[in-house]
Amino acid sequence: MLKISTQFDGGKVEIVEANDPSNILLKLPKDNAAEFRQWFYFRVQGVAYQNLRLNFINTAESAYPAGWEDYQAMCSYDRINWFRVPTTLENGILTICHTPLSNSVYYAYFEPYTYEQHLNLLGDSQSSGLCQIEDLGSTIQGRDINLLTIGNQVASDLKIWIIARQHPGETMAEWFIEGVLGRLLDHQDPTARALLDRATFYIVPNMNPDGSVLGNLRTNAAGANLNREWLQPSMHNSPEVYLVRERMHETGVDLFLDIHGDESIPYVFLSGNEGIPSFDERLHQLQEQFKQAFLVASPDFQDKYGYKKDAAGQANLNIATSYIGETFKCLAYTLEMPFKDNNQWPDDDFGWNGQRSLRLGEAILSPIYSILDSLR
Template sequence: MKISSNFDAGSIEIVSAETFDDIQLRIRRDNAAEFAQWFYFRLQGAAYQNCTLRFLNAGECAYPAGWENYQVVASYDRVNWFRVSSTYANGVMTVEHVPLANSVYYAYFEPYSYEQHLNLIGQAQGSGLCDVSCVGETVEGRDLDLLTIGHQVESDLKVWVIARQHPGETMAEWFVEGFLNRLLDPQDPTARALLDKATFYVVPNMNPDGSVRGNLRTNAAGANLNREWLEPSLERSPEVFHVRRKMEEVGVDLFLDIHGDEAIPYVFVAGTEGVPSYNPRIAALEERFKHYLHLASPDFQDEFGYAKDAPGTANLSMATAWVGNRFDCLAYTLEMPFKDNDNLPDDDYGWSGQRSLRLGEAALTAIYAVINQLR
């Protein structure tokens, strides 16, 4: 029996792996911060064995409530992922599984590798509708890719979509893949109508360093990028620094920041009620966007989510608050679950990469519904 994680986004600490029925593990912290929740590793040599894996420090992780009613994902080929029986009690998460092959992978959520990211960039460019540019480098020198889709004329509305500020929230890049698939489809009438009115600026992965390292929430310097928007620096948060600079250059009329939530088993959005510039026009746009996103995807709901900020109390170091306030625009953080969507549960797969992808496709309908009211 062997357990390994020396691959893209791999992350685990082995305490003991002597017997199949008592595999003891610890979830590793981010490389330069205290956050711990993401894991991704390979188990070999355990085919047809009754395996018990115990994550001993689950109760010490960043979001212990995330383990309640949560099921680990597993795959034999890293393409098809499914849920396996998992329980959480007394600070320990326990997985009971009989692998049907000698090599099996376990992860917190369906991974989205750096190779997939590069393939996504290449496929988007190959559509002939997309310009790929590097707006800057990460802490460790990786390219920060920006996809620009549209006519890029001054009269266009400017729609921004960013994802994976928190690298462990891989569902965010799955969302972007679906979003791009539809936006770049020349036979899709909604996409064509949108591109007649708007230029889209898409950053599929804001945090490539953290993604490759297997971090949950921070970049290679230990920065939580979604707390850096008020005063980003080239030393600590160049990813935000470069994207913010590009926004100042071209403007923003609609902004979506795509995330995943560890504890809440629903799809929801969080807006800008607490920023100084919030006004009835933005409030009406928010309601219209939510209404049409729900029509486009029953996975979306507006009953459960984060408490709304009181007027003037928003944290302007967060992307949605800073962008919404700076550009007086419709801005939303969209959250998807790590668990399942309790409104439409799926016992085999839970919330998944494919469901995230479909939600990304549906988001174009909501954008189309508000595009003529943005300004």
């Protein structure tokens, strides 16, 4: 018997009609306290060897309608191994066509990174002996906001901050952090050892645990888009940003990376700080040096496609990268990965996925190492 369910971590979809496997009608669900629609994650049972047609009939209401062009949905039988399945967009309806080989199958907008995985990542990192876990406080729904500190924590150390998943549906961001941590905590990796000899890393793997569990695309439990809260965060509306920002002011920041995913642009790219009031030749040279080293470190990165640069003095200081870059006069970048495939280096079977995000996280340590001498 056909059944669709979402009662699990990050699960979310609206069911309109689910009687005929060849014509299932669904809607993209909105965030719990906001109107953003794009994320979906659900389980289908009782349809082994049947030709499924899953039709999302409200793509016009989605936050990023262009995100569905050339998009292929993700699928898994065991929630460990994910692959792409044929997906089309026609007359505003997004259709997933798939014949499951088992009676239980999952479909998602992108490969999930669950709260259990998040907690396991914290535990694995702490067990390395190089990492300390700090509780900064609680989210609106009472989940922990954890900071991982790796390094000697001496005054002379460079202070490198990396945060991820301000937008909870951008799960590739936490896959990226897993890659960063895996390499940084490897006692045998010479780049990691050289970095930790001179720098302390402050890493927040998941800025928005409430939104992650709720299956939100962009907001926390209060409906706040955390990446628009940095100028005036509050414990009432955005405690995640408030508490992390307070800790940043205590430590200082020499390099800041904010890790995201982009729904529409099928490339890995960086978004810099050309629009902040204090942007100068030093920051320009730092940006260029970092980008050139990143191009060498990973063929998945490119610098041709991305966001339009802000005009001088026109940056939105509510955004994390702009606020941190302006406040600390430091190199600050937003890194974006695709929900679709990466057209720089496409993969028909898997597209961009968790493992590729993880490998990119490993690669980012090389450009960080290349600019250490220039950060101050």
